[in-house]
Amino acid sequence: MILSPYFYSQAIKLALSQIWANRKRSLLTALGIIVGVASTTSVIAALSGLKTSVLTEFESFGANRIYVFPDRPDDKPRNLYPREKIRIKPWEVRELQASCPSLRAITPVTEFGVSIASDERELDGITVVGIWPDWHEAENRRVISGRKFNRIDEVGERQVCLLNESAIDELRLPSDAVGSHILVDGRRFLVVGVIETLQARMFGGDSNTAELFIPFSVAIKLQSTEYFLRVIALAKSAEVSEEAKSEIQRTMRRIRGIQPGDPDTFRAEAIDRYIDQFKTLASGITAIAAGIVGISLLVGGIGIMNIMLVSVSERTREIGLRKAVGATPAAIMMQFLLEAMVLCLAGGLVGVIIGKLFAIGLTLIPGARLENADVPLWAVFLSFAFSAAVGLGFGFFPALKASRLDPIEALRHE
Amino acid sequence: MIRVRQMKKIYRVGEEEIRALRGVDLHVGKNEMIAVMGASGSGKSTLMNIIGCLDKPTEGSYELDGHDVSQMSEASLALVRNEKIGFVFQSFELLARQTALENVELPLIYSREAGLTSRERTRRALHALNRVRLADRVSHRPNQLSGGQKQRVAIARAILNKPAILMADEPTGNLDSVTTTEIMEIFRQLHAEGQTVLIVTHENEVAAYCQRVIRLRDGLVLSDLPVAQDQAGQVIA
Incomplete structure (x- = not known):
């Protein structure tokens, strides 16, 4: 029909x-x-x-960035992997730097809260970040005035710091803060540079947060011995980021003496994973x-x-x-x-x-x-x-x- | 044109059997105009439904225009109704939201003829409306028409596909006497133009327009006489 x-x-x-x-x-x-x-x-x-x-x-983050942090295997008893055992140590980061040819930059990052003060104001619970000079390359944050950190700052454990604009505002420092001094945990630090404030980012936290950066070697002295750190590494290009990731994994397993078949006590992740x-x-x-x-x-x-x-x-x-x-x-x-x-x-x-x-x-x-x-x-x-x-x-x-x-x-x- | 032999129709309602038709023989020739009469329960509606291909007989044969249609499928019967039968109902049955012209075109929706242009459809519908002398009311809707005009639209719809038989079920039942005359004159004129017409009625005045009167009683043909004899018989009775 x-x-x-x-x-x-x-x-x-x-x-x-x-x-x-x-x-x-x-x-x-x-x-x-x-x-x-x-x-x-x-x-x-x-x-x-x-x-x-x-x-x-x-994509603006860069697909060639790799994060390394301690990780306790999910399916094993916690007491087999105490905090001290899985914690990443600075020498491990140096070993990674030496053993991973696909990396362009690598830096440990350690964060802790302290009080900071200028002549005008005192602020409590500000997050201070300890970094290597490589951080500038790995994170790609612009320095608006002054200079970046260099090896002398790190090796000489110099009491210098970088601030962002929010921190300058909150501390009521002059708008060109380079050359000013501030107190971090009671010690006198010289402001050597101003870093751009982060644009609003979904995963970048609040853009208005005050940020303060100091050399890594200085940062570990201001903390207890069991301080926690993570690693930010940058592969030479996006193409070799997978390669770089496996180099990191191999090196970490080797230096930690993890037997074949045993789980990793750390995690290395590229951004594409996210x-x-x-x-x-x-x-x-x-x-x-x-x-x-x-x-x-x-x-x-x-x-x-x-x-x-x-x-x-x-x-x-x-x-x-x-x-x-x-x-x-x-x-x-x-x-x-x-x-x-x-x-x-x-x-x-x-x-x-x-x-x-x-x-x-x-x-x-x-x-x-x-x-x-x-x-x-x-x-x-x-x-x-x-x-x-x-x-x-x-x-x-x-x-x-x-x-x-x-x-x-x-x-x-x- | 129509040949019905020993037609029986038995309904089953639960355990009970209702014998609506008990063996009807009927012959309708081309270009006849016949009145079918009978009290309610006489089997007249059942007979008309079967002749109109709306229902099937339980027994017996029914030949329409040379084809045995007594055992056809529902879909085939629909096609037979579309092409061979035109219905006119007591209460007109026009679609309220459509114009007279659209109402008349309705059977073409279900036509087997493929590729009819809209111009051709309109031409045929206008021709049908012209035959019922309603060419000046084509774009009126049913609520803008009088009872007689509505029934003329319905007749135009019934004759659109040039049916073998035009069946009217109490076509003047809802009309006054003046309009009844108007409508019966239309049927008489169509008959004069060669149309075979079957009218179910209980009014002798309506039957008087026909040539032949078939009376049914209790599921059987009681009488089948030329109109003059039938009317004479009624007067005596």
């Missing part, structure tokens, strides 16, 4: 006129679909925006959003089924007449299926438009980092596909009911 193009054009026209004639009812019925599609498309839009800005940020983790997280959230849309479309679909059953019963005489003038059961079925699908697709369209407006709204939220939020084309297609499927699925039973009506009974219906 082939239905003519004229049949389809008339059926769709009829469906649209039905929706328009019962517009309040249609709107209420399609609300489930509208809300479902709108919420999902906006979640997807927000996620895609987030993804774009996070990935851009990771990208992967973020992508996993993002697709997880997308899957949850898809689950939510599934549920709301189910609810919407039940509404569609209900209204289609009402429509079939209201239009029983019309169905009888159509059958009398020659509509086959298949034609009646197709007409009501199309009607359910048109209703769902109209709901889907409204939902996509609302989702799009939401996405535009998201881009306008200051500081939300969602400037790139947009509904991707695949989400639009998916929304329409889902809506059509709901129409087809939940319109089936009412359409079947309509197609099976006996024309004689239907024409007698009051």
Whole structure:
């Protein structure tokens, strides 16, 4: 049984006129679909925006950066791996520096809180970071005025420091602070340079935090003996970053005397690992959003089924007449299926438009980092596909009911 | 045109058997105009439903326009209704939101003829409306038409596909006497143009427009007489 193009054009026209004639009812019925599609498309839009800005940020970090930190194997008793045993020691960092040819720069980083003071003010609990001169290259932070750290600072254990602009503000130092002196834990330090304040970064912490850097050799003397450190290394290029990572792992296992088959007591991770983790997280959230849309479309679909059953019963005489003038059961079925699908697709369209407006709204939220939020084309297609499927699925039973009506009974219906 | 032999229709309602038709023989020739009469329960509706291909007989044969349609599938019967039968109902059955023209075009939606242009559809619908003298009301909706005009739209829809038979079920039941005359004149004119017409009615005035009157009682043909004899019999009775 082939239905003519004229049949389809008339059926769709009829469906649209039905929706328009019962517009309040249609709107209420399609609300489930509208809300479902709108919420999902906006979640997807927000996620895609987030993804774009996070990935851009990771790239600006540099994909060739590698982090090394102590790590206790998850599946072993804790007492086998005491803190002192897994702690990274400065000599290990020097060994890494000597044994890893793929590295361009490597620095230990140790952080601790102390009180610092200028002539004007005293601040408690400021994080002081101890670094090697290589840190400048590894972290790629600009020095605005003054100079970077050099080997003499490190080897000579000189009491010099670098500040960022926030620290200068908080300490009420002159805006060109180079040459000023401050007290760190009661010792006098010379300010030799000013470092740019970090731009707002998702993983960079608060940009307004005061930062204070001192030579690593000085930093370890200001702490207890069991101080904690991590390592930032920079591979010579992004291409050799995997190579550099395995060099680090081999060296660490060798100097720590870890037997083959025993677990690592440290972790070396390149930044792309974090990208992967973020992508996993993002697709997880997308899957949850898809689950939510599934549920709301189910609810919407039940509404569609209900209204289609009402429509079939209201239009029983019309169905009888159509059958009398020659509509086959298949034609009646197709007409009501199309009607359910048109209703769902109209709901889907409204939902996509609302989702799009939401996405535009998201881009306008200051500081939300969602400037790139947009509904991707695949989400639009998916929304329409889902809506059509709901129409087809939940319109089936009412359409079947309509197609099976006996024309004689239907024409007698009051 | 129509040949019905020993037609029986038995409904089963639970344990009970209702014998609506108990062996009806009927022949309708081309270009006849026949009235079918009978009290309710006489089997007249059942017979009309079967002749209109809306229902199937339990037993017996039904030949329409040379084809045995008594055991066809539902989809094939739909096609037969579309091409060979035009229905006119007591309460018009027009689609309220569509114009007179769109209402008349309705059967073409389900037509087997592929590739009908919209111009051709309109031409045919206008021709049908012209035959019922309603060419000046094509873009009116049912609520803008009088009862008689509505029934004329319905007749135009019924004759659109040039059916082998035009079946009318109490076509004047909802109309006053002046409009009844108007509608019956339309049927008479269509008959004069060669249309075979079957009218179910309980009004003798309506039957008087026909050539032949078939009366049913208890699922059997009671009488099948030319209209003059039938009307004479009624007067005596």
